[in-house]
Amino acid sequence: MTHASYANETGLRANERLEFLGDAVLALAVTEILFRRFPEREEGELTKIRAVVVSRPVLAEVARRIGLEKHVLLGRGAEEAGARERPSVLAAALEALLGAVFLAHGYPTVRNLVERLFLEEIERYSQEIPDYKSLLQEWVQARFGRLPEYRVVAEDGPEHKKVFTVEVRAGEIKALGRGRSKKEAEQAAAKRLYLSLANLSETGD
Numbered sequence: 001m002t003h004a005s006y007a008n009e010t011g012l013r014a015n016e017r018l019e020f021l022g023d024a025v026l027a028l029a030v031t032e033i034l035f036r037r038f039p040e041r042e043e044g045e046l047t048k049i050r051a052v053v054v055s056r057p058v059l060a061e062v063a064r065r066i067g068l069e070k071h072v073l074l075g076r077g078a079e080e081a082g083a084r085e086r087p088s089v090l091a092a093a094l095e096a097l098l099g100a101v102f103l104a105h106g107y108p109t110v111r112n113l114v115e116r117l118f119l120e121e122i123e124r125y126s127q128e129i130p131d132y133k134s135l136l137q138e139w140v141q142a143r144f145g146r147l148p149e150y151r152v153v154a155e156d157g158p159e160h161k162k163v164f165t166v167e168v169r170a171g172e173i174k175a176l177g178r179g180r181s182k183k184e185a186e187q188a189a190a191k192r193l194y195l196s197l198a199n200l201s202e203t204g205d
Contacts, residue, residue: 001015001068001071001072001093001096001097002015002073004016015096017099018095018097018099018103019092019095019096020099021103022094022095022096022097022098022099022100022102023054023095023099025098025099025102025107025114026059026095026098026114027050027054029107029110029111029114029115030050030054030122031050033111033114033122034046034049034050038126048195049122049126052121052125052135053118053121053122053125055135055139056091056139057091057135057138057139058118059087059090059091059094060087060088060090060094060138061121062094062117062118063091063093064090066117068093068097069085069090069093071093072089072090072093086142087138087142098110098113098114101113132187132190132191133148133186133187135190135194136148136168136194136197139170139194139197143170143197144171146171148168148169148170148190148193149168149169149170150166150167150168150186150189151166151167151169152164152165152166153166153167162180163178163179163180164178164179164180164181164184164185165177165178165185166178166179166185166186168189168190168193170193170197173193173197174193175189175190175192175193175196176189176192177189177190177191177192
């Protein structure tokens with residue numbers, strides 16, 4: 001897997017085109033797997049599961065599980081900066097791998113590979129509510145080098161039925177969430193911001 005930093009130093013072509021292809025192939029494969037595996041689930045629920053399964057932190061987790069970091073070619077500066085363990089680098093390498101498998105062997109093969117690689121995550125996130133605070137923290141640390149910031153912006157209702165509104169911020173991007181407790185409101189805000197960021201992942205590094 002050829003990272004842009006290595007390509008810049010050697011003149012080789014980087015993985016960006018394969019990442020672009022692999023991202024689309026992955027989304028299609030996961031969509032088909034979910035569609036066939038959960039015939040009773042509604043479109044909205046399947047969309048939420050897919051958003052988590054194809055998100056950058058989950059891709060990075062899968063890449064680590066198969067040891068893909070050992071096969072990423074990095075430039076000297078990127079290597080010294082610890083890019084080999086960066087979720088964005090690992091996720092992009094996995095997308096490039098899937099794109100390459102698609103080109104070499106076609107969709108049925110890459111679809112079967114996606115099912116083997118992501119079955120654990122598909123089962124996990126189809127059965128339990130994802131911990132969006134943890135997912136968001138991984139994402140924001142990898143992208144911005146900081147932690148998400150939470151603050152209560154409103155408290156409504158009587159003391160025994162209070163509803164909290166919490167704002168979470170990552171750099172200049174923010175989202176609001178509401179809940180019966182501060183923890184519930186933080187989870188709601190984290191979910192909204194995480195899924196928004198995941199939908200923008202194609203524009204990241």
